[in-house]
Structure formats: C-alpha cells, structure tokens
Amino acid sequence: MTLDTDAANRTLAGLRPFPVAITTVDGGVANGLMSLSAGTASIIPEAPRAMCGLTKYNKTHDMVLNSGVFVMHMLSAGEDEVDASLNILMTLGGRSGRDGDKIGGLRTKTGVTGAPILLDAHSYVECEVVSSLDVQESTIFVGDVVASEVFSAASRIKIGEAWSKLPAEWIEQYDANHIPQLQSAKDHRFGRQN
Template identity: 85%
Template sequence: MTLDTDAANRVLNGLRPFPVAITTTDGGFANGLMSLSAGSASIIPEAPRATVSLTKYNKTHDMLLNSGVFAMHMLSAGDDEVDASMEILMTLGGSSGRDGDKIGKLRTKEGVTGSPILLDAHSYVECRVIGSLDTQENTIFVGDVVASEVFSDAQRLKIGEAWSKLPAEWIEQYDANHVPQLQSAKDHRFGEGNA
C-alpha cells in the first residue's frame, strides 16, 4: 500500500499546540531555540519529566547533547505579556546562535543547571537529561525536572495565535532558514544526494 502522506500529516499536524523556548549553556555560551515538540514524559506526579525533539542542524542540539541540561519555557498569551512572548519566539526561532548571541537580547537569570531562565516567559521547567534517542535527523531528549516556576496567571500562548501575530518579513526569513534545515534532515535520513 502506498503511504498517503496527506492523511498522515492531517493526523500528525498540530498535535502539540504550545511553542516552547528551550535554552541551555555549554562552554560558557548560552543559546536557545523555539520548539513545537515539547511534551511531558512521566506518569509520576512527584517526579516530573519533560521531552523535546531537536534537529541536528540547530546549534542548540549539539549544545544540549554536550551540556545535558536545558530549560523549557512556556510563553504567555496575556494581553500585557504577549508582546514579550512574540519577542522571545522571534529572537530564538528566527536565527541561529551560530550567527551570534541571541540570549543577550532577552531578560534572563541563571537557573540551577546554569541554563538561562527567560524572565518574560509564562513559566518554565529546568531539566537534567536522563536519556536521549538518536533518530537520524533529530535527537529526542528526556530530562528529569529539577526546578520550576510559574511567573504568570495568564493563558499559555498557542502557535495559532502566535503565527497570526508574526510580521510577514519574519515569516519570510523563517521560511528561508527552513530550506537548509529541511535539506540537512533529508541528508541525515536518506543519505546526501538521495532526498
């Protein structure tokens, strides 16, 4: 049977509606990215775990693999807070730490793992990696939550609302950045030149 990729993608798209900001620090450099792959990874309420899947193309991927620590932040949809959320999303998701410092543009404090905590986030969990799965173009990380705070009483920002607020120029830049990322994923999955 031929795979119906349209059907598959209708099943899979939008499964995780909350964009998260992942930060880490490695070798004295702090960095981070946006992700739509975050999840909870424990059924034990008193021992929470978080999971996230990062693409090997991204600098944060290699940093997290090395440091073994990360902070995962939710963004706020609150009227007074959503502009700061959009600033975080556009800063971390719009360019690479390979091209310069992104974290220095955001308000932060140092977390217990050394990861930068984004003070304008809605909330965060900080994690130490306890396992990871290499899936060719990605690594899926699972971490024990070792610290957590909630800064805001507002709703958490969903990706649909965030996309509707993103400026057209930013989306254009994001789409352009996505091209080499997708090619890198195909190279990892199928071998270079076999996509």
C-alpha cells in the same frame, strides 16, 4: 499499500499546539531555540520529566547533547505579555546562535543548572537529561525536572495565535531559514543525494 503522506500529515498536524522556548548552556555559552515538539514524559507527579525533539541542524541540539541540560519555557498569551512572548519566539526561532548571540538581548537569570531562565516567559521547567534517542535527523531528549516556576497567571500562547500576530517579514525569514534545515534532515535520513 502506498503511504498516503497527506493523510499522515493531516493526522499528525497540530498535536502539540504550544510553542516552547528551549535554552541551554554549554562551556559557558548560552543559546536557545523555539520548539513545537515538547511534551511531558512522566506519569509520576512528584518526579516530573519533560521531553523535546531537537533537529541536528540546530546549534542548540549539539549544546544540549554535550551539556545535558535544558530549560523548557512556555510563553504567555496575556494581553500585556504577548509582545514579550513574540519577541522571545522571534529572537530564538528566527536565526541560529551560530550567527551570533541570541540570549544577551533577553531578560534572564541563571538557573540551578547554569542555563538561562527567560524572565519574560509564562513558566518553565529546568531539566537534566536522563536519556536521549538518536532518530537520524534529530534527537529526542528526556530530562528530569530539577527546578520550575510559574511567572504569569495568564493562559499560555498557542502556535496559531502566535503565527497570526507575527510580522510577515519575520515569517518570510523563518521560511527561508527552514529550507537548509529541511535539506539537512533529508540528508541525515536518506543520504546526501536527496
């Protein structure tokens, strides 16, 4: 049977509606990105775990692999907080830390692992990696939660609402940045000639 990729992609679309901001620190350098692949990874309430999948193309991937720490932040949909959420999304998800510091422009404090906590986030879990799974173009990281705070009483923003509020020029830049990332993923999965 031929694979119906359209059916597969429709089935899988939107499974994880919350964009998260992932930060980390490695060798004294802080960085971070946006991710739509975050989830919970434990059924034990007194020993929570979080997971996320990071593409090898991204600088944050190599930093988490090396340092073994990450902070996963939810973003707020609150009326007075949504602009700060979009600022975090655009800052971390619009370009790579390879091209210059992204964290310095955000309000932060240092977490127990040394990674930056985003003070304008809705909430966060700070994690130490317990295991990772190499899946060719990306790595799935699972971490023990070692610290957590909820800063906001508002609801958490979903990606549909965020996209509807993002400036068109930023989306254009994001789409352009996505092209080499997708090619890198194909190179890792199928070899360089694809």
